[in-house]
Amino acid sequence: MNTAAALPILIPLVLMIIMIINRSDTLARWTGVAGSLLLLACSVYLFATVRHSGILTLQAGGWRAPFGITLVIDLFSGLMLMAGSVILVAVSVFSVRFIREDCCNNRFYVFFFSLAMGLNGSFITGDLFNLFVWFEVLLLSSFVLITYGSTPQQLKGGVKYLALNLLGSLFFLAGTGLFYGETGTLNMARLAELLREGEYSASLNVSAILIFVAFGIKGAVFPFHFWLPASYHTPNITITSLFAGLLSKVGVYAMIRVFTLLFMHDQVFWQHLFLVVAGLTMVIGGMAATAQYETRRVLSYHIISQIGYMVMGLGIYTPLGIAGALFFMIHNMLAKTAAFMVAGLIRRVKGSYELMEIGGLYRERPLLAVLFIVPAFALAGVPPLSGFFAKFILIKAGLEDGHYWITAMAVFTAMLTLFSMIKIWNEAFLKKTPGNHPGINPPVRLNWIDLFPPAFLGSLSILMGLFAGPVFRFALEAARVLTNVSPYIESVIYGLSP
Amino acid sequence: MEVILAILVGILFTAGVYLLLRRSIVKFIIGFIFISNATNLLVFMASGLLAGAPAFIRDEGGEKIIMADPVPQALVLTAIVIGLGITAFTLALKYRFFQVTGTDDLDQLKRTDQ
Amino acid sequence: MNSVILQIAEKYIRWLLLFFALTALLRGHHFPGGGFIAGLLAGLAVVFRSLAYSEEKVFRDFPVRPVTLLSAGLIMILLSFLPAWLTNRPFMTGVWVKPVLPLAGELKLGTPLVFDTGIFLSVTGVILLFLFSLKIPEKWK
Numbered sequence: 001m002n003t004a005a006a007l008p009i010l011i012p013l014v015l016m017i018i019m020i021i022n023r024s025d026t027l028a029r030w031t032g033v034a035g036s037l038l039l040l041a042c043s044v045y046l047f048a049t050v051r052h053s054g055i056l057t058l059q060a061g062g063w064r065a066p067f068g069i070t071l072v073i074d075l076f077s078g079l080m081l082m083a084g085s086v087i088l089v090a091v092s093v094f095s096v097r098f099i100r101e102d103c104c105n106n107r108f109y110v111f112f113f114s115l116a117m118g119l120n121g122s123f124i125t126g127d128l129f130n131l132f133v134w135f136e137v138l139l140l141s142s143f144v145l146i147t148y149g150s151t152p153q154q155l156k157g158g159v160k161y162l163a164l165n166l167l168g169s170l171f172f173l174a175g176t177g178l179f180y181g182e183t184g185t186l187n188m189a190r191l192a193e194l195l196r197e198g199e200y201s202a203s204l205n206v207s208a209i210l211i212f213v214a215f216g217i218k219g220a221v222f223p224f225h226f227w228l229p230a231s232y233h234t235p236n237i238t239i240t241s242l243f244a245g246l247l248s249k250v251g252v253y254a255m256i257r258v259f260t261l262l263f264m265h266d267q268v269f270w271q272h273l274f275l276v277v278a279g280l281t282m283v284i285g286g287m288a289a290t291a292q293y294e295t296r297r298v299l300s301y302h303i304i305s306q307i308g309y310m311v312m313g314l315g316i317y318t319p320l321g322i323a324g325a326l327f328f329m330i331h332n333m334l335a336k337t338a339a340f341m342v343a344g345l346i347r348r349v350k351g352s353y354e355l356m357e358i359g360g361l362y363r364e365r366p367l368l369a370v371l372f373i374v375p376a377f378a379l380a381g382v383p384p385l386s387g388f389f390a391k392f393i394l395i396k397a398g399l400e401d402g403h404y405w406i407t408a409m410a411v412f413t414a415m416l417t418l419f420s421m422i423k424i425w426n427e428a429f430l431k432k433t434p435g436n437h438p439g440i441n442p443p444v445r446l447n448w449i450d451l452f453p454p455a456f457l458g459s460l461s462i463l464m465g466l467f468a469g470p471v472f473r474f475a476l477e478a479a480r481v482l483t484n485v486s487p488y489i490e491s492v493i494y495g496l497s498p
Numbered sequence: 499m500e501v502i503l504a505i506l507v508g509i510l511f512t513a514g515v516y517l518l519l520r521r522s523i524v525k526f527i528i529g530f531i532f533i534s535n536a537t538n539l540l541v542f543m544a545s546g547l548l549a550g551a552p553a554f555i556r557d558e559g560g561e562k563i564i565m566a567d568p569v570p571q572a573l574v575l576t577a578i579v580i581g582l583g584i585t586a587f588t589l590a591l592k593y594r595f596f597q598v599t600g601t602d603d604l605d606q607l608k609r610t611d612q
Numbered sequence: 613m614n615s616v617i618l619q620i621a622e623k624y625i626r627w628l629l630l631f632f633a634l635t636a637l638l639r640g641h642h643f644p645g646g647g648f649i650a651g652l653l654a655g656l657a658v659v660f661r662s663l664a665y666s667e668e669k670v671f672r673d674f675p676v677r678p679v680t681l682l683s684a685g686l687i688m689i690l691l692s693f694l695p696a697w698l699t700n701r702p703f704m705t706g707v708w709v710k711p712v713l714p715l716a717g718e719l720k721l722g723t724p725l726v727f728d729t730g731i732f733l734s735v736t737g738v739i740l741l742f743l744f745s746l747k748i749p750e751k752w753k
Contacts (some may be wrong), residue, residue: 003697005703017683017690020682021683039615058702061703061706062705129576131574132577147591147594150594152598152599155595156595156599158591163518163526167518174540177540177544177573180541180569180573186569372570458585583738588747590745
């Protein structure tokens, strides 16, 4: 029993209440930063505890596992908690100056922290239905954030985002309900135990497919990805970078969690499905990005293409493949958020997101160029940055297990990514400023608060590349826990530490 | 009883999907409410129905009592609460959308993605 | 709407609804009922009043801001976690005290009641927020 396991949910809740009561904008901003730092400290502490003493469980109200509400933190959740809090810290610093463009400042932080609560909740829950509830918390706050400025563009994007994601939630709920009807419990550990013991009828596949579609919609996997490019370029850039780092990754997290723990009774079918879907997601996202000429849209399509890599890791389904997926998720959260932040800074300096209208930044703002090149090359997979090792692990796993097609596609998509990153680089940084778009006069000064978050994330990405060994070891340990589920089951249901 | 409810769920899903595919946002919201209620009924039915059996019982001292499964009821209650919040949000969004764009037509949305 | 019949009826139905809400809140832990239902009923009382008169009048006369209700409810929910935490029991365990009153017999009081009251307040606040922000968005800000 460890009450500390509830802290990732309780801290955002307390901060949310503070933000509802508080009226002062300045206080809200700095409380936001301080709160995110607190959350980061807490998740680092939890990760250290999990690594030191095994899986951490909390049975709410002392009700034993299959009956009560369970919170479970294993290495995978711990890693995700840490990566998520790093993004939250960076975005909270970034929002100090950027959110001012829109109205009602401290309302932003209410939803910022309710988003954090939903995020952490879905990372640490040990119960399928609670996963649904936390998803809804996350989703509702993201609905509010995406339509935050109420411009026509945002409302239009918001309606599309809302429509598909609401359907996804209902699919999830229906799948969960049918699953309960079939098995009589929703505790994930108990379900894993049941599903490994006995034969289950074909109706289990119905709920498996429903849940797969639901997570596919959340994660923007290929046939369900349309909402993402339609809505991500509309809100304030702070909100876009928050979403880019966190939202779709929660879908992938849930997919990895559920499909390693529960639905492995028909492994061949699922593996094939995941690999096909992953390949299509990668290539289609990457190709669509090459046709775009707006920084945020290029980056949005890249989110889709990179979700494909994570699903590929799950589809390979060896410890190495899953470790690759985890490594890729963490790398992608850092690099993607940083890339979006730099896009916001470019807009601030040049007044536009359209690549056709900007240029000459390399000469004018060399620092910004450095800040862009780090996440861009990390995304494209240039050594020694984090993206290189992420792709390397995945490709190695694919080759070892004999999935040559998907590996070839992964390499091909890496080329596509490099192509679009070079496109942004050429158009925004190298090319001369187009004569008819002189930009903003007088020139905007960027101060350290603007530059710090992308620099912070970029340097983390470099560190992750330089110290790829230790990070990979964590990921591999987490993946071993995922592929060999008996310690998870034992520590949740029987309260044993492995 | 289950057959009737199953048919009802089917009808609600059909009507909901039909409404979701219409162009008006109001119809979209009504369609969403239909589908959400159909899903709630589905979850409620998933563990079987016992007509008249209570989910909460007193301890009657060793007697065997037929008892309905409380878990789906709890799940449905939670789902209804979430549905309430989402419906309120979609209505507010619709209101705002109409104020800003002056239209109820989803076909006007085409331009945010190409 | 300005109907005298509705306004007279509202006077009585309001108390009926509030009483019903209180009953649902208090019996909630072991019987059907609970904070959410009670909150909806209390919210309904206000909605009904706004039907009989107008949203502006209800909003003007209402003693507290809905956001205050909401945050008070959330704080109560947080407070209900404290006793279990301080007495080193598992997270969210119900802690009960059972004082014996002279005439009424044993009275069961516990953190679930605090929790439920918190839910009640926040649900009422949310219903009022829905009502005011959808019906009178310009006055409400």
